[in-house]
Amino acid sequence: MPKSFTIKNILLEDDCDNGDTSKQKSSGQKGEEKSVFHRPFLPVPPPQIALPPPPPVPPIFQQPLFATPFVQPQIETVNGGYGIKNPLLQCSRSSLAELGEQQGDSFVCRVCRKIFPLQRLLNRHLKCHSDVKRYLCTFCVKGFNDTFDLKRHTRTHTGVRPYKCDHCDKAFTQRCSLESHNKKVHGINLSFAYKQRRDKVYVCEECGHSTRKPEIHYEHVKSAHPQASVLIRSLQKNSALLAR
Numbered sequence: 448m449p450k451s452f453t454i455k456n457i458l459l460e461d462d463c464d465n466g467d468t469s470k471q472k473s474s475g476q477k478g479e480e481k482s483v484f485h486r487p488f489l490p491v492p493p494p495q496i497a498l499p500p501p502p503p504v505p506p507i508f509q510q511p512l513f514a515t516p517f518v519q520p521q522i523e524t525v526n527g528g529y530g531i532k533n534p535l536l537q538c539s540r541s542s543l544a545e546l547g548e549q550q551g552d553s554f555v556c557r558v559c560r561k562i563f564p565l566q567r568l569l570n571r572h573l574k575c576h577s578d579v580k581r582y583l584c585t586f587c588v589k590g591f592n593d594t595f596d597l598k599r600h601t602r603t604h605t606g607v608r609p610y611k612c613d614h615c616d617k618a619f620t621q622r623c624s625l626e627s628h629n630k631k632v633h634g635i636n637l638s639f640a641y642k643q644r645r646d647k648v649y650v651c652e653e654c655g656h657s658t659r660k661p662e663i664h665y666e667h668v669k670s671a672h673p674q675a676s677v678l679i680r681s682l683q684k685n686s687a688l689l690a691r
Contacts, residue, residue: 525594527652528676529601530582533590543573601652609650609657622648652677 523532546557547569553562554569558576563569574581580590582597586604591597599621602608608618610625614633619625622645629635649664650657653672658664668678
């Protein structure tokens with residue numbers, strides 16, 4: 448090893464040992480410089496300060512926030528269990544009543560100034576001005592004011608398309624989409640009059656089975672889906688009628 452890397456003496460100096468260091472500096476010894484290693488600095492812990500006790504809690508904050516315990520509202524399902532009634536609907540009804548007024552024999556909406564001959568028609572119209580929808584989808588919590596719109600929307604989640612085209616493999620969630628498809632794609636114009644009622648189609652929202660006969664629809668739900676909420680609600684309704 449080269450001579451320059453050799454260390455003859457290693458001195459561990461104390462911070463208070465000033466006498467020895469002065470002697471080493473005054474000595475005129477010739478030779479290699481002595482390597483000096485200082486002791487590492489040790490931090491001094493902060494002094495312990497006695498904190499004053501916390502102030503007493505005022506009596507107003509010692510009482511419970513609510514005098515009565517919170518009662519969770521009961522959730523009512525609709526549309527075969529795929530939708531629920533909005534629990535906030537009861538809070539918004541009072542505010543909706545202020546949006547209408549009676550002028551003579553008519554009822555007027557204060558928002559858009561539409562006139563209705565009956566109070567119930569005005570009440571139904573006022574729902575479109577409210578941000579609180581009556582029914583909520585259990586898949587995406589989207590709100591609707593009509594169960595028909597909720598059912599049509601739910602089929603986009605479940606994949607149920609009961610209205611099938613007889614000329615191709617297309618299927619749709621609602622009848623009007625099928626009629627529009629037949630007219631645009633296949634050139635078939637239906638001969639229904641304006642607002643003429645079509646034959647009712649009974650659709651199973653669990654699997655998409657559809658029929659025009661209610662007894663076949665009931666037997667299908669009873670055998671294939673015995674736990675369906677539609678069947679349970681129908682049995683409860685029939686038992687209530689028999690109990691009268």
